[in-house]
Each structure stands twice: as structure tokens, then as C-alpha cells.
Amino acid sequence: MARFAHKHTSSFSAKKLVFFILGAGLLVAALTADFLWASSSAYLSIASNWALEKTRIPNQDTKTAVRKEALKDKRESVPDRFLSATFADLPAPDLQWEEMAPAPVPRLDGYAIQIKNLLYVFAGYGTIDYVHTHVDVYNFTDNIWEERIDMPKEMAHSHLGIATDGRYIYIISGQYGPQCRGPTARSFVLDTKTKKWSSLPPLPTPRYAPATQLWRGRLHVMGGSKENRHTPALEHWSLAVKDGKALDKQWRTEIPIPRGGPHRACIAVNDRLFVIGGQEGDFMAKPGSPIFKCSRRNEVVYGDVYMLDDEMKWKVVPPMPKPDSHIECAWVIVNNSIIITGGTTEKHPATKRMTLVGEIFQFHLDSLTWSVIGKLPYRVKTTLAGFWDGYLYFTSGQRDRGPDNPQPRKVIGQTWRTKLSL
Numbered sequence: 001m002a003r004f005a006h007k008h009t010s011s012f013s014a015k016k017l018v019f020f021i022l023g024a025g026l027l028v029a030a031l032t033a034d035f036l037w038a039s040s041s042a043y044l045s046i047a048s049n050w051a052l053e054k055t056r057i058p059n060q061d062t063k064t065a066v067r068k069e070a071l072k073d074k075r076e077s078v079p080d081r082f083l084s085a086t087f088a089d090l091p092a093p094d095l096q097w098e099e100m101a102p103a104p105v106p107r108l109d110g111y112a113i114q115i116k117n118l119l120y121v122f123a124g125y126g127t128i129d130y131v132h133t134h135v136d137v138y139n140f141t142d143n144i145w146e147e148r149i150d151m152p153k154e155m156a157h158s159h160l161g162i163a164t165d166g167r168y169i170y171i172i173s174g175q176y177g178p179q180c181r182g183p184t185a186r187s188f189v190l191d192t193k194t195k196k197w198s199s200l201p202p203l204p205t206p207r208y209a210p211a212t213q214l215w216r217g218r219l220h221v222m223g224g225s226k227e228n229r230h231t232p233a234l235e236h237w238s239l240a241v242k243d244g245k246a247l248d249k250q251w252r253t254e255i256p257i258p259r260g261g262p263h264r265a266c267i268a269v270n271d272r273l274f275v276i277g278g279q280e281g282d283f284m285a286k287p288g289s290p291i292f293k294c295s296r297r298n299e300v301v302y303g304d305v306y307m308l309d310d311e312m313k314w315k316v317v318p319p320m321p322k323p324d325s326h327i328e329c330a331w332v333i334v335n336n337s338i339i340i341t342g343g344t345t346e347k348h349p350a351t352k353r354m355t356l357v358g359e360i361f362q363f364h365l366d367s368l369t370w371s372v373i374g375k376l377p378y379r380v381k382t383t384l385a386g387f388w389d390g391y392l393y394f395t396s397g398q399r400d401r402g403p404d405n406p407q408p409r410k411v412i413g414q415t416w417r418t419k420l421s422l
């Protein structure tokens, strides 16, 4: 396909650009460039050199050979950091994956809630310049995408907080619009029986991707990023809700979370509230850009796990096997454990490239310990996970550039399942 060929060409010439930048010591220029987005040309202009040793470069002219040597030197000068396990794939068993019907649209930063045999998949980016304004519904019994529900006009399109009581789905704040536009405090409720929307009192201030969960009759919303999209927030609020309606007039202040930031998993199970993984910092709008163009800023991804119980004090429990972010809806609860699929981990220490996660992690709720239980078909972030009839499902997200290259590339709608045996 022409499109594919074009990508190859531009990523090849982009390598030269990267080497030039590295050679000139202007790594910072690469860092502020936008290379999150598979669909944008800016992304393609900063291509991979992560697994160069294993990657065959077509058309090797002398210049390329010289540059390869230069890179080799560079690698030799940082051998220990290059082999750091922080970002590397962890050993994990292979699983048998079966490809199912793809989602009607590709989605990055989509959100999902499973209610019985249905997976409600919300919003998300189609491309960096286009966000979805609807919900797609997957039926695990039929294995089809059977329904589409339009969202309220004022509702955010990514970086949502989301939770359910088994009928009503609560959507709290988030980013309104494409690129790196501003956040809203507005919050909504979907009644999945009637397909009708209503609203909730807005959050005290807007947030990007706050950790959100319904726990003991109250919606808990904490962390996320502040209005500039980058500064981690520690604030924690709650709101009593019942049958899709707020019982309080406004949000109540709760104990702040020890570490802030967006893109974490937030799970209520066994009467405890867990907040898992996430990051500090995120892409920000370029100052003065009329389209709020995303530009990369420093991010610290972490694997910290915090737990709230009867005492209403945050307790630190063992961290994930590696730092992991973009996992808001990448989890399911199975047999007294939490299963988490994919995500992003720390950037590559030498190249600073964003690194995706391809492992499946299990958190045992009895022993509060972690294990790595399998591999996804590829590394992928912002997966939307479900569990039905013994199968672990995931759909959507942004996948890697290939087995040898964990950088993000294509935004996908693919859906997969595997029979889990824990």
C-alpha cells in the first residue's frame, strides 16, 4: 500500500535527521518534538533507532554505514544504561490470542466500562486532530460491536475519570477537544438501561485523567494533571451518588493522594480502593499555538501502588514489576486478583523514546504481590480490557512499531481475546 511505503521512506530519512540531532548534541530538540502520534507527520519525522542492531535498514549506502558506526559508538559509551531493565520487556509466557471484530473506529486514550456481557467504549482520539464523540458497545456473548451512543456535546473526549455502579456510568472531567486542549470540570452520567444522559455537579477544578472510582457509595476522584496538563495534582474529592444521581450538592475534600499524576488504574475491590501506576507530567499545548499543538515534556512513569481502607489513610503496597502508565481501563478483576494489560513504561534511558508495555501483570489481592502472567500480541498502551466467560479481552490503543521496537506507532481498533488460566 502506498501509505505504508510512504511511512517507510519517511522513517528512513528521519533516521538521518535523528542521528544529526544526536550528533549535534541537540537531544532536547527531539524531546520537545511531537512524536507521540502515528498519524502525524511530526511523529514520522522522528523515527526509531531503538533496535537498530536487529532492524534491517534497506538501501544501506555509505552514509548510513557511517552513521551506524556513530550510533554504535554512542551505544558503547552508555552500555549499562542501554541494558537497564526498567524499560525492557520482562520474561513472560506466550498466550494463544484470537483476533475478534475490530472496534468501529481506532482509539487512543479511549475509556471503557464493562457491565455484564457488554463493554462500553467511550470517546478517545482517532488521530491527534480528531476526537470521537460517541460510545461503541461490544457484546461479549455475540462478539459483535452492536451499538453506538452519542455523547453530550459538553462532555470531555479523553483523559476522563470513569466508574460504574453496574447500571450508571459516571464520567468525571477530562480533556475537551483534540491535540492538547484544555480540560473541563463538567461531569456526566449515562444510564445504560435507558441510554439517557444526565449531569453531575462539576469537579471543584478541571482535571486531566484523574483516578476515579465508586467506593462505599461515593465517587472518589483524585490525582490527575492540573489545568496546564503537566503539573501533577494531589487533591482528592468525593461525592455521594445513588442510582445515577448526586446526593451531595458539591464535592467533599478527602485525604490527598501521596503521589499525583494522570493515567492510573483505580480499582475498588474487597472493600479497598487501589490506585496503581501512572505518571507525573504529560504533553502540553505549545505556548501560543492556536490549535493547542501537543509538545512533549518530561514525564516520570512509576509503578507505585496506594491503598485506602477503613482507616482512610493511604498505605503503600508493593509496586508493579515495572513502571506502568496509561492503564486507566486496562484492568479486570479475576479470581481475587487484578489483571493489567499493557501501558507505557519509563522512556528509553539513552534515546529518550517513549516505550510501550506488552506484558500482562497480575496483582494477588490476598498476598498483595505481583507476577507477570503473559504477553499481549504486541506492546500497546491505553488498552480497554474486559473479562467474560473465561476470556481476557482487550481492544484499541496505540501499538508498537514491531517486535524489536517498543515505540508507539499505529492507533488501532483491533480486538483480541485469550483464554485465561490463572
Ligand SMILES: *[C@@H]1O[C@H](CO)[C@@H](O)[C@H](O)[C@H]1NC(C)=O
Pocket: 117, 118, 139, 140, 141, 142
Ligand atoms: C448480546 O448478545 C446476546 C446473544 O446474542 C443477546 O441475547 C443480547 O440481547 C445481546 N445484547 C445485549 C444488550 O445483551
Ligand SMILES: *[C@@H]1O[C@H](CO)[C@@H](O)[C@H](O)[C@H]1NC(C)=O
Pocket: 334, 335, 390, 420, 421, 422
Ligand atoms: C478461577 O478459579 C476457579 C476456581 O478455582 C477456576 O475454576 C477458574 O479456572 C479460575 N479462573 C481463571 C481465569 O483461571
